[in-house]
Amino acid sequence: MFAVYAAEPNPESPLDSLRVGERPDPEVPDGWVTVDVRAGSLNMHDLWTLRGVGIKPDQFPMILGCDGAGVLEDGTEVVIHSVIGDTSFGDETFDPKRSLLTERYQGTFADKVVVPARNVLPKPASLSFGEAACMGTAWLTAYRMLFTRSGIRPGQTMLVQGASGGVSTALVTLGKAAGMRVWVTGRTEEKRALAMSLGADAAFETGARLPERVDAVFETVGKATWAHTMKSVKPGGAVVVSGSTSGPDPSADLQRLFFMQIRVVGSTMGNKEELADLLAFCDLKGLRPAIGAELPMTEAKDGFEQMLAGETAGKIVFTR
Known part of the structure; x- marks a missing residue:
């Protein structure tokens, strides 16, 4: 499948590790679901991944992208919650072993991503896929x-x-x-x-x-x-x-x-319940994220260069 990924850690020149090309289709563990990705948004976390921060060298290549929105196999439109943790803590953000997509698990800048079934929420019809893809991290x-x-x-x-x-x-x-x-x-x-x-x-x-x-x-x-x-x-x-x-x-x-x-x-990220409340609040109030650039995933390097240069004016979104 097509993907935007980090080939290896590069602390000094992170964009030298950025690749756009083919990666193997993901395997789907029990209790996980496949999302056909329609859009993903860029975060500073993706630059940290390229630098090798928060990820072990043996976990590369790593598909980038914490955030995303897409469609399940049954046609349900969903927003992805990128925090994967133990819910026995009541709030998964307090799990000391919690992880984000792109740390242990492959990310959303690809044709498909697999996540735990509890990590998808219904996308409000009022949000486009690009807008919904901004919700999960920033x-x-x-x-x-x-x-x-x-x-x-x-x-x-x-x-x-x-x-x-x-x-x-x-x-x-x-x-x-x-x-x-x-x-x-x-x-x-x-x-x-x-x-x-x-x-x-x-x-x-x-x-x-x-x-x-x-x-x-x-x-x-x-x-x-x-x-x-x-x-x-x-x-x-x-x-x-x-x-x-x-x-x-x-x-x-x-x-x-x-x-x-x-x-x-x-304060770090948020839990699934807060994401559900955020989506409801945006739907109720008609709120939309500021999107500074929307690019096809094939042009992802341009978006990374903008973020690295500090030229953001809102979110940078990649679409398929």
Whole structure:
């Protein structure tokens, strides 16, 4: 079958390991189902896989793609939940041995993917396959950060660090729909304009002094924005962290942390129930992901180059 895959780990030049070509059809274990993939969306996680982060060398070649939407053998249109874990924990994201597609199991950038039967949910008719393919990682991460982990309420002010990535654009859209006052930071006028077009109430240059402190800051950037994040949250407020694209080693600023009684909360992906709620919320509110580029899978390298260069303006989607 056709697939977009990582041939081997390459920490220094990840795109040199990217391949577009044929891979064997997947075997289907008991309790798993085959999804005829119609669309998949690109995530930073796919670049980490190319670099060899979170995956053992003997697991290559690895088909890329955490997210996807497609059709089951009986014709049911589905969205794929990419977290595979032990449900006895109640929430599979707390299983220390949990995995994502592309870590132990082949991913969605292919004609077909196999996943546990519980890892598919009905696709709302209101979402296209390309839109639905954005839900399982970036939008699910944003949903959990906002509604499960932050404690923020409608009418309060939230700051999103970074204005144009998949999680950031999802946070803007979801926060606005839920009644928050949404502020963002962005490195360029184009990125800030994108956030405003999605409903942000104000957009600021990266590191700019804000008019007032906010109730919660949503962090996916890390080292480059952490000092600004800690200065921007009000006493007793929350910092919710789901990534560190600029590096994972910021100064903790512990004096500010304890003196201002700031809550720093980690958040990783989301569980199946949260994905179901996210899909229902998007259907109810008519929400759609910002898609910056939609390319056929045969042109996947172009999408990877855009992400590596930081040229994203919403999600990058690959279609079949």
